[in-house]
Amino acid sequence: MTPLISLFTGMGTGLALIVAIGAQNAHVLRVGVQARPGTVLPLVAVCALSDAVLISAGVLGVGALVQALPSLIEAIRLLGAVFLLAYGLMALRRVLRPGALVAADAPAGPGRGGAVATALVLTWLNPHVYLDTVVLLGSLANQQDGDLRWWWAIGAITGSFLWFAALGGAARLLRPLFARPGAWRVLDLLVAAVMLTLGTHLALAP
Numbered sequence: 001m002t003p004l005i006s007l008f009t010g011m012g013t014g015l016a017l018i019v020a021i022g023a024q025n026a027h028v029l030r031v032g033v034q035a036r037p038g039t040v041l042p043l044v045a046v047c048a049l050s051d052a053v054l055i056s057a058g059v060l061g062v063g064a065l066v067q068a069l070p071s072l073i074e075a076i077r078l079l080g081a082v083f084l085l086a087y088g089l090m091a092l093r094r095v096l097r098p099g100a101l102v103a104a105d106a107p108a109g110p111g112r113g114g115a116v117a118t119a120l121v122l123t124w125l126n127p128h129v130y131l132d133t134v135v136l137l138g139s140l141a142n143q144q145d146g147d148l149r150w151w152w153a154i155g156a157i158t159g160s161f162l163w164f165a166a167l168g169g170a171a172r173l174l175r176p177l178f179a180r181p182g183a184w185r186v187l188d189l190l191v192a193a194v195m196l197t198l199g200t201h202l203a204l205a206p
Helices: 003-018 023-034 040-059 062-067 070-096 112-124 127-141 148-173 175-179 181-204
Strands: none
Touching: 003 040, 003 127, 003 148, 023 040, 023 112, 023 148, 023 181, 040 062, 040 112, 040 127, 040 148, 062 070, 062 127, 070 112, 070 127, 070 181, 127 148, 148 175, 175 181
């Protein structure tokens, strides 16, 4: 296998894991729609850089350490469940309170620090991140011969940067649609459904 093939294979595999709507993507989407100045770019960078660190850790063999520390994953699972459920309930509250959905005034969202901090929590307190990104992607990368594992990892990391950049940009393009309160209601309903589903799944996971 050539370096170029390894790179594109890694990119495709990485995209297959991150494109599905999850907590991280839902957060980027909502913040991107709000389009507060100076918020989207740092948010996208933090999400993509977090993936880069996790994928690199997997290639370096940290996946074996993650599997050897089930108690740590359990603690992360519980903390992540609490945060996701709280986030979901706040989104549901916005859906049920029309007064908070005055879209013409662009609902006040988190500033740069709040958006980035939330993204960090959604990423690093999600146990599936360690199992999917560190263990799974790390294992797949290490199946490549020699230095090809790093070409594969670079591909997966590049896919993450491309996805989050596209998601943040696309969300800003949707801003005119959210001049209507009903659109905000639908978005917050989607966010609530994603967060509450994931939070419940984490809380009840064996």
